[in-house]
Amino acid sequence: MLKNYLTIALRNLGRNKIYAFINIAGLGIGLACSMLIMLYVKDEVSYDRFHDNVKNIYRVVRQERDKSGKKTGNDPNTGYFQGPKFAANVPGIKSFVRIQSGSRDVKRADEITSSELLYVDSSFFSIFSFPLEYGNKLNCLKDPYSVVLSEEEAKKQFGTANAVGKIMQIKEDDGFKPYTVTAVVKKTPENSSIQFNMLLPLKVAAEQEQNPENWFNIFLNTFVVLQPNANLTAVQKGMQRFYEQDSKNAVKILTEKYGPMNNKTIYQLQSYADMHLSTDFPAQNGLTNASKPLYSYILSGIVLFILLIACINFVNLTIARALRRTKEIGIRKVIGSERKQLIFQFLGETFLLSLLAFLLAILLVQLVTPVFNNLSNKALSLSYLLDVKLISGYVLLFLLTGFLAGIYPALILSGYKPVDTLYNRFIPGGKNYIQRLLVVVQFALASFLIIATFTLYSQFNFLTHEKLGYDDNNLVMVNKQSLSKDEAKLFKTELMKNPSITGFSPKNGGQWGTVAKTSSDSTMQFSYETVDESYVPLLKIKLQQGRNFSKFYPSDADNSVLVNEAFVKKARWKNPLEQKLNFWYDNNKKYTVIGVVKDYHFQSLGQEISPQLFTMKDNGFGVAFIKIKAGKETASLDFIQKTFKRLFPLNPYSYTFKNEENLKNYEAEAKWKQIMLYSAVLTIFISCIGLFGLSVLTAEKRIKEIGIRKVLGASVNHVVTILSVDFIRLVAISLVIAVPLAWLAANKWLQNYPYRINLGWEIFVSAGLLVILIALFTVSFQAVKAAIANPVKSLRTE
Structure with missing residues (x-):
């Protein structure tokens, strides 16, 4: 059978x-x-579930609450104290390890490169199950001048994976010191939040171990291992009790120095296995590949659409x-x-x-x-x-x-x-109600995805083409750690000798933030930028009020600041010029506002413009902004590199274009744009196949009717219209269903962006016309075939 x-x-x-x-x-x-x-x-x-003891590994995290007990923020970062103090004083905690991200210059022959690395405690390999290819995991990080490499990094540095015992020259303070390779690790699994090519021992100075303020200096990740029979709730309560008792002296010192502390810190433990998909305490600050469960939900929803x-x-x-x-x-x-x-x-x-x-x-x-x-x-x-x-x-x-x-x-x-x-x-098939309903469902799903794709494309185009409020074209950023004012001046003098280079301005590296008190004695938090007098004109940032920094005002370096419009708004200043800012923690140093710059997007368009302050104080620079002429990129970059290596032979050279760096802010949107495009194409393709099948059913069902109509003089166009109009009506019904649902979903998604497109009718009309045209083309193929068929064959009866 x-x-x-x-x-x-x-x-x-x-x-x-x-x-x-x-x-x-x-x-x-x-x-x-x-x-x-x-x-x-x-x-x-x-x-992260490949670690042998993953069930008992937790990350120490912090939750901030105001005086009423309301949560005001989450922070997964800790400092030097939390790991050793909790492990030594809280029952149930077996061991700890701290992980801090960083970078160091490595010298090989005459070449100097900058390498990303992790600073870790010597217990790292006892807690995490990263297999070693060579070396002993129990003591490979105990020597303060030991280094652990990945297989890939060992081959890169020494040409062989078995690099144990070999010496690396790694920069420390003002010179290079020899570090001994003590172990080589196999390639870390792709599904690991901890990825590394180089590990160095975490060194904590004795004065830092004794400084009570380090309860509140947070900059690294701390992980603890609980005893197998430990009660999680009891351990967390024990951590909180010990912290509140041990930090009393630190709270008193900080209150006297900076004023009362308004928030209360609550310590918690986050399961290591939950960290990758956490939205409250994501994997960051040296940890990588953080994700969101939303991505899985969206992709699962899309594939459900396609499979359905x-x-x-x-x-x-x-x-x-x-x-x-x-x-x-x-x-x-x-x-x-x-x-x-x-x-x-x-x-x-x-x-x-x-x-x-x-x-x-x-x-x-x-x-x-x-x-x-x-x-x-x-x-x-x-x-x-x-x-x-x-x-x-x-x-x-x-x-x-x-x-x-x-x-x-x-x-x-x-x-x-x-x-x-x-x-x-x-x-x-009768009236084919079921088949027609299925077609409506198909095209409603396809239309929904097409509208979502159009929306995502429009928002991505907005993010990547919207004016930022400054000129980032042909702007090269050259990194140089601890770039002093004298070094910046010398670098600028040498570069400006080249006619292809039209401007230069140093700036602090990365994003700095701090606080100060306004004239009303309220505390302001803001981004803190160290620049010189050429920064604002170089980037063509508009000055709304007052003046820019000037070399003709020597006191600007010590007494003056610029602020942006967001700063003025948050400070509630009606007349911002000549307002005073008190950096009370810096010996009550006061600065005067001499100018207000127009708000510009110094961060991505995914973040609202926040208060920003500019100073010429000698805080040191970290990056040089260099303007080059269009069409002279290759020659200019070559000249910049040669000049940098001549002036700073002991520093690694690296550069990037500012506009390219800005585009990196939207890599996630770019990926989702492609995913949605492929999904929309697949859904419309499969839907059209189904529509084609139903058009065949209809054509064969009405074959005698078509034959009679042709015998009575109906044209091919007339027959095609008769066969197509029912299907276009179904597609129109699907659009009526899909459009409001797509509008709700798109509008909800756009709320995640402080700067976004207006969800206008153009998107929905364009998507609707596209769906109708595709459906019309699909149906017309079979309709034309039926319309041009010989009516004699269709009217013949047995």
Whole structure:
């Protein structure tokens, strides 16, 4: 019996190669998308779970609350004290390790490069399960001048992975000192929040260990290991009790120095396995690959759309092809076939198609995985398939898809009456309410994704092309740590000798922040920028009031500041010029506001412009802004590099263009733009296949009507219009459903951006016209074919 079912199924597929290909391709694409997202979700939830003792590893985190007990903020960072003090004084904590990110200059022969690294305690390899290729994990970090390398870094530095015992010249203070390689680590797993090429021992000076203020200096990550039988709640309460008792003296000192502390710090423990997907305490500050569960939800929703559309398409095409099999069904019933046998037959054919689609999906996954990895910043591979849970999920997906896609057509086809089918009294599909409903659902989902894609594209275009309030074109940023005023002046003098270089201004590296008191004695928090008098004109930042820094006013360096409009607004100044700012913690140093610059986006457009202050105080610089002429990039960069290496031979040279750095702020949006585009293309493609199937059903159902109309003089255009208008009406209904839902979703998503597009009608009209045109093209293909057919053949009766 099974052999007979299989033979009939294969023959049927062989006679209908095009429809079989479309069915297999549509379902295969849907299954491939599902597999990729299952791989993605599996990778997300497996993060950091490879460590042997992961159940007992926790990160020490902090929650800030005001006097009423209301939460005011979360902070995953800690300082020098939390790890050793909690481990020594709180029952249930077994050990600790601190991790601090940093960078150091490394000298190899005459070449100096800057290397990113992590400073860690000697317990690092006792707590985390990173396998060593060479060396002893128990003592490899005990010597203060030891260094641990990854295999890749060892090969880069020494040409061999077995680098234990070799010496590296690493910069410390003002010179290079020898560090001994004590271990080489195998490549860290991709699903690890801790990624590194170099580890150095974390050194804490004796005076820092005794300074009580270090309870409040936060700049690193602290992890603790709990005893196997420890009670998490009891440990957290013990941490809080000890902190409040031990920090009393520090609170008193800080209150006397800076004023009363308004917030209360609550210490908590975050499970290490939960860190990767945490939105309250994300993996940062030396930890990498932080993600959000929202990404998995969105991708899962998209793939559900695609798989649902593929199954709907499968159903529609199967029913459409049923017209060719009505006589077969009638004969089978006449000679004694029972309905359940026909159901098994058609379900068997469905599962055969599903199996072929499943095999195609595996092939597609293999082919598109590199593209998907690039989009999702992953390193997934089919080796992930070798997992019992994942394989079980795929098998369940296969069975569920095959059943859902096949059960409805099987029930419909097996229910045909033999007399009607054998004497052509059967009216196929009736009014096709189910098929039409499925088409509406398909195109509603596809339209929703297309509108979402248009919205995302428009917002991305806005983010990358909106005027920032300053000129970032042809602006080169050269990094130089601890760039003094004299060094900046010399660098500028040498560079300006080249006519291709039109401007130079130093600035502090990175983003600084601090606080000061206004004339009303209220405390202001703001971004703190150290610049010179050429910074504002170089970037073409507009000055709203007052004047810029000037070399003709020597006192500007010590007594004057510029602020932006956001600063003035937050300070509630009506007349900002000549206002005083008190840096009370710096010997009550007071500065006078001499100018107000127009707000500009010194951060990404994903963040609201915050208060900003500029000073010429000698705080040291970290980056040089250099303006070059357009079209002279290669020659200018070569001159800048040679000049830098001549003036600063012991510093690594690196540069970037400011406009390129700005674009990096929107890498996530760029990735999602591509993901949504591919998703929209797939959904509309599979939907059109389903629409094509229904157009075939309709054309064959109305074949005699078309023949009569042509005999009576109807033109091809008239017939095509008759056959197409019903489908366009269905697509229009789907748009009516999709547009308000898409508007709600798009509007909700745009609320995440302080600067965003206006969600105008153009997006919805453009998306609607695109969907209608694609649907019209799909339907017209079959409609034209039916309209030009010979009416004699359609009107002939047996």
